[in-house]
Amino acid sequence: MTDVLAIADHRRGELRPVSYELATAGRELADETGGDLHLAVISGAVDEFGEKLAREGVDVVHTVADGEEFNHDVYVQAIEQLVDTIDPQYVLVPNSVNGLDYAPAVAGRLDLSIVTDVVDLAVDGDSLIATREMYGGKVETTTELDAGTALATIREGEWPEAEGTADASIEAFDAEIDEDAVGSTVTGFEEVAGGDVDISEADLLVSIGRGIEEEENLDLIRDLVDALDATLSSSRPIVDNGWLPANRQVGQSGKVVTPDVYIAIGISGAVQHVAGMKGSDTIVAINTDPNAPIMDIADYAIHDDLFDVVPALIEEFQ
Amino acid sequence: MKILVTVAEVATVDDEFEIDGTEIADQYLNADLNEWDDYAIEEAVQLQEGGVADEVVTVTIGPEESEQTIRQALAKGADRAIRVWDESLEGVDLLDVRAKTEILKAVVAEEEPDLILSGVQTGDDSWMATGVSLAESLDFQWSAVVNDLDHDLEDGTASVRRELEGGVEELSEVDLPAVLTIQTGINEPRYASLRGIRQAQRKPLDAKTLDDIGVDAGVVDGSLELTDMYEPESESDATVWEGSAEETAGELAEMLREKGVTA
The missing domain is CATH 3.40.50.620 (HUPs)
Structure with missing residues (x-):
């Protein structure tokens, strides 16, 4: 053996x-x-x-x-x-x-x-x-x-x-x-990631994670998305919380995306998430934790509070 | 119908921490209800509120200190709790799947539930295996990584969705009794109400030793040994922008403009 x-x-x-x-x-x-x-x-x-x-x-x-x-x-x-x-x-x-x-x-x-x-x-x-x-x-x-x-x-x-x-x-x-x-039977399959937008087609993704803390704070991210004319995506917890629909989820159980620029905001970068976005051309990570796994694949990093950086970034594009 | 929910207390780690041997030093660890189990508790409580379940019982392998976490499950609506602990479990770094299975199996034999809900994984040691292993040992049916459960269970069948990779879900039918491993997002776990928290203090929480449930302490001596723990080497070669938020945002804006973002 x-x-x-x-x-x-x-x-x-x-x-x-x-x-x-x-x-x-x-x-x-x-x-x-x-x-x-x-x-x-x-x-x-x-x-x-x-x-x-x-x-x-x-x-x-x-x-x-x-x-x-x-x-x-x-x-x-x-x-x-x-x-x-x-x-x-x-x-x-x-x-x-x-x-x-x-x-x-x-x-x-x-x-x-x-x-x-x-x-x-x-x-x-x-x-x-x-x-x-x-x-x-x-x-x-x-x-x-x-x-x-x-x-x-x-x-x-x-x-x-x-x-x-x-x-x-x-x-x-x-x-x-x-x-x-055999005590279980598969009766079918369904694709869940349909709907209004296909994040895998976007060139510029602004992606939000747990760091956003509260649903109301999503408005800030939407303002950034508008200012940059970007597309909004997220990591799993945001979809689990029901704050965004499933078609916005990047990762192993969501979509695999390969935009020109991926801006990860308040995303720690769990392996399931990284599996869905590591093929992005340029990855920017904004996170207070300099040791977050997302930093391992980021091309550019800002180790700071998203609630300070995002408003300043919106300002730049207004 | 009676539902048993496996509830684990897990350790979360501070951003900054130190490793001592094969453990993270205690002062950097925080006890929490396992996130996946929170969804499993919610699903069970909803089945009870919907008149499908008569009783929701939780089972935890954990020391007396874990009772605070167990009370959270009771405050969210579980009826009573069982906690199994034993001096033979003290100081075990990594309890293997076989040992967890034997302990939970003995509790199931006493409780005879129709349905067992278990989180897909724990947030700390992430075995992802106990629920299915338990089902097999009991000769129950099972389904792993369930993100939807049809609450019409009356004909002895559970209709579930399993969350596969890449945004695909599998629909399947599982005969009861069964173990379902519950994925996050299946529901919206409630916060315990003040009334719930008060009531939880009075709900039964039975502590049992391995001897009490007829499990030989030898089960703890698994075939696994944790031999090393270390921080993964950072592979980061990112350009880090430093300075005030205005300065770092300015650097990012410049990079975006170079990439053609002009909006």
Whole structure:
């Protein structure tokens, strides 16, 4: 048991990029354990997915044809049988919304240790060393897992995507799925980010976060948006509070934006937010906390109170 | 219908802090109700106000000091609370998912809820795994990252929306009993009223040890060990504008004008 088993992620007929990131992370880990990298894809167009997943570093692709869209009960059963057959040392799952919907259940069912949202992995003797963040990214930690089979969910965007093609063998895996054990049904999908404005089309975004403190203070930001002829967007808490509609949200669960200039006001820059705006051409951060994670990706920074800077900026354009 | 809500007290960290070994020194930590659990409590209380739930019970793994946070949940409308703590839990840096699952499972066995609501994650150690792990251990159904729940639960099925990445939601049906992990934004958590705060003082809050709920203290010795904690190296190479607000705003305005912003 030195092999690594990684589980691909797909949705509505498309493999998600994290599937190829898993191939990279899995290869690195398999090189340390001295084993093979198995990549499994479950449900949907698995033959097409299987071909695409045979990238550099992958030894075997297992295709499990049961089911169309993601269903955690199908995944749990299939992975249980894959683990039984392959007997891997480590199982890697994306730390995606769907990954989090089955990984803890797989770990429970198979009595594996689980470590989630890891940003780096290493092997030290018999132990797995996982690097992860705590306190919303304020610190990084290393966690050591004892010998034994372990499951790790990996954060999206932390490993490069595997490229090229490998002469991996693609094998159909015959899983036995007990339909009676399937207690949930997916009935459909909806896009939530429609509506009056498409923030991903904007050249200049003024984006507001928790630092705005009160809903009434949004008027100040609207004045700035008008003065600059910009488009207004926000981080998640503003939408959670119901202060702006969902179509204004930048981030992993909202929109990915790539404007010429992105002005982040009172946004700390949690990883979920950064995932949605790091491709912006020029990033300006206005925040009282000089250590806020947003500063890591900012091109220009003002470490000051937005309630002082924003009125002064409005003044400049009037 | 009876609803059990898992409620965690989390630590938030000051902007400036120091790390001592594998911990942040106490004076930089502040105790707070876990943000995701606040939404889970609100959802449960709304189900009760809507006549769907008869009783809302909270369960917390935490020391006596966490009772202030638990009272917040009671003040917002939960009927009673259970707090599990044990001397074997003292000084444990990082309680693993398996240990949390075993402890919560024992409480569920006593309470027999129809529905368990749990925050998607905690704000401090961010495991994101306990709710689904608990469901699996109980042979309950589950759904992770729920941002909408149809309150018509009477036919034994929950209709939920799961928040996927990229502004896509999945609609699904889950048989009860079930664990739903609740995402922020599913509702607008209330502030406790003064009346609620007064009433909370009189609501039952039962403290139990692992022995009381029949869990072996050995469960605490997980397979994980926190071995290091450090501040991530700043990768910032930003140009920092300094001076008064007028001066920094002036620099920003100049940069914007160079980029063609003339409005």
